[in-house]
Amino acid sequence: MKVKAAVLHGLGERWNVEEVELDPPGPGEVLVKTAFAGLCHSDEHLVTGDLFAPPELEAILPGNSLFPIIGGHEGSGVVTEVGDGVTNVSVGDHVSCSFVPACGSCPSCAKGRQNLCDLGARTMGGGMITDGTYRTHVADGRPLNKMAQLGTFSEYMTLSQHSVVRVEPDLPLEATCLVSCGVATGFGSATERADVRPGDTVVVVGCGGVGMNAVQGAAAAGASHVIAVDPVDFKRETAMNMGATATAAAMDEALGMVNDITWGRMADSVILTPGVLTGDLVQPAMDLTAKGGTVVATALAPMGQEDVKLNLTRLTLSQKELRGTMFGSASPNARIPELLRMYQTGKLKLDELITRRYSLDEINQGFDDMNAGLNIRGVIQFD
Ligand SMILES: NC(=O)c1ccc[n+]([C@@H]2O[C@H](COP(=O)([O-])OP(=O)(O)OC[C@H]3O[C@@H](n4cnc5c(N)ncnc54)[C@H](O)[C@@H]3O)[C@@H](O)[C@H]2O)c1
Numbered sequence: 099m100k101v102k103a104a105v106l107h108g109l110g111e112r113w114n115v116e117e118v119e120l121d122p123p124g125p126g127e128v129l130v131k132t133a134f135a136g137l138c139h140s141d142e143h144l145v146t147g148d149l150f151a152p153p154e155l156e157a158i159l160p161g162n163s164l165f166p167i168i169g170g171h172e173g174s175g176v177v178t179e180v181g182d183g184v185t186n187v188s189v190g191d192h193v194s195c196s197f198v199p200a201c202g203s204c205p206s207c208a209k210g211r212q213n214l215c216d217l218g219a220r221t222m223g224g225g226m227i228t229d230g231t232y233r234t235h236v237a238d239g240r241p242l243n244k245m246a247q248l249g250t251f252s253e254y255m256t257l258s259q260h261s262v263v264r265v266e267p268d269l270p271l272e273a274t275c276l277v278s279c280g281v282a283t284g285f286g287s288a289t290e291r292a293d294v295r296p297g298d299t300v301v302v303v304g305c306g307g308v309g310m311n312a313v314q315g316a317a318a319a320g321a322s323h324v325i326a327v328d329p330v331d332f333k334r335e336t337a338m339n340m341g342a343t344a345t346a347a348a349m350d351e352a353l354g355m356v357n358d359i360t361w362g363r364m365a366d367s368v369i370l371t372p373g374v375l376t377g378d379l380v381q382p383a384m385d386l387t388a389k390g391g392t393v394v395a396t397a398l399a400p401m402g403q404e405d406v407k408l409n410l411t412r413l414t415l416s417q418k419e420l421r422g423t424m425f426g427s428a429s430p431n432a433r434i435p436e437l438l439r440m441y442q443t444g445k446l447k448l449d450e451l452i453t454r455r456y457s458l459d460e461i462n463q464g465f466d467d468m469n470a471g472l473n474i475r476g477v478i479q480f481d
């Protein structure tokens with residue numbers, strides 16, 4: 099079938115909304131009519147090249163061969179067709195997309211760590227995770243990749259059953275979209291990876307669609323102080339309505355503030371969620387962290403970045419930790435329904451995260467607005 103999708107044809111280009119060819123679902127696959135797609139900074143990394151390996155690493159990491167690619171990895175929709183052998187969803191089910199596929203049976207999944215599912219190794223290009231062939235093609239027939247094996251910037255998606263999580267049909271599909279990436283990642287960065295405990299002091303650096311939910315997660319876990327750091331006034335003001343107790347425009351401005359409120363001990367955890375992570379942000383985050391504390395690296399860095407500013411003596415002698423996180427270190431099949439239950443019972447703010455809605459044709463405006471600091475989250479609304 100022919101569907102409209104936003105395709106990126108090369109580094110630094112604009113998203114091109116065009117007609118693409120979509121094949122029906124094969125064994126283990128489902129066809130989903132997309133309802134909403136979130137504009138997450140990870141899609142912008144495709145445009146800027148942060149998500150592509152420099153030439154010397156292209157043999158082991160995805161490079162320019164990913165183009166053309168349909169963007170979008172945060173989304174929700176309704177199942178309209180299922181292939182042979184699909185067991186987790188039926189036609190008519192509402193689903194949240196999972197940017198890490200979760201097979202349920204690899205060693206990571208078996209240990210309850212679906213966010214590290216072995217199928218995740220194939221999320222960036224290379225055909226379907228089911229059999230390696232392509233269901234999406236550009237008009238001239240060339241194969242078309244999909245961001246994180248999803249490509250939610252498309253009216254319909256043919257997906258592996260492992261990339262969708264069934265949700266209750268009475269839940270709004272807009273909220274179901276948000277928990278698919280930004281909310282789950284930010285919330286879990288605080289509750290799982292930073293392991294925030296009642297009474298903790300937590301600093302969240304970067305309060306966009308991901309960081310704002312680290313603020314919510316830290317507050318939900320019982321933190322006494324949640325300091326939201328962002329250079330944009332509107333983000334800091336919004337953070338105060340999402341659970342932050344104080345704000346700062348930059349990490350060095352937060353230093354004295356954190357020192358005062360913790361009586362000199364500093365923060366139990368610092369969560370790094372700026373649009374782009376760079377090595378020079380690590381030591382300032384460590385300086386905000388108490389001895390025995392944790393810095394969580396949630397934001398993505400340019401793929402080739404290997405230089406990090408880090409005082410190793412203070413890391414060792416203050417027994418600090420630096421930890422990465424994928425999807426907020428929770429299992430999509432458990433976490434997505436949990437977050438929606440919190441939303442339904444008034445314990446998690448989701449509607450408040452959406453600043454603007456766009457049509458698919460307005461996608462470039464949406465990313466321009468994100469880059470201009472105008473949105474907590476922008477979403478594409480399909481018909
Ligand atoms: N680890 C994962 O599983 C995962 C999942 C989703 C997104 N991400 C990554 O998380 C990051 C955040 O994504 P997003 O969608 O929230 O982006 P966003 O653009 O919506 O928000 C980023 C925020 O950081 C602020 N910021 C930029 N530089 C800053 C600095 N030096 N100090 C403080 N604040 C700063 C911006 O003003 C903005 O409010 C991206 O790198 C994204 O790729 C990671």
Ligand SMILES: [Zn+2]
Nearest residue numbers: 138140279280
């Ligand atoms: Zn994302």
Ligand SMILES: [Zn+2]
Nearest residue numbers: 201204207215
């Ligand atoms: Zn698995």
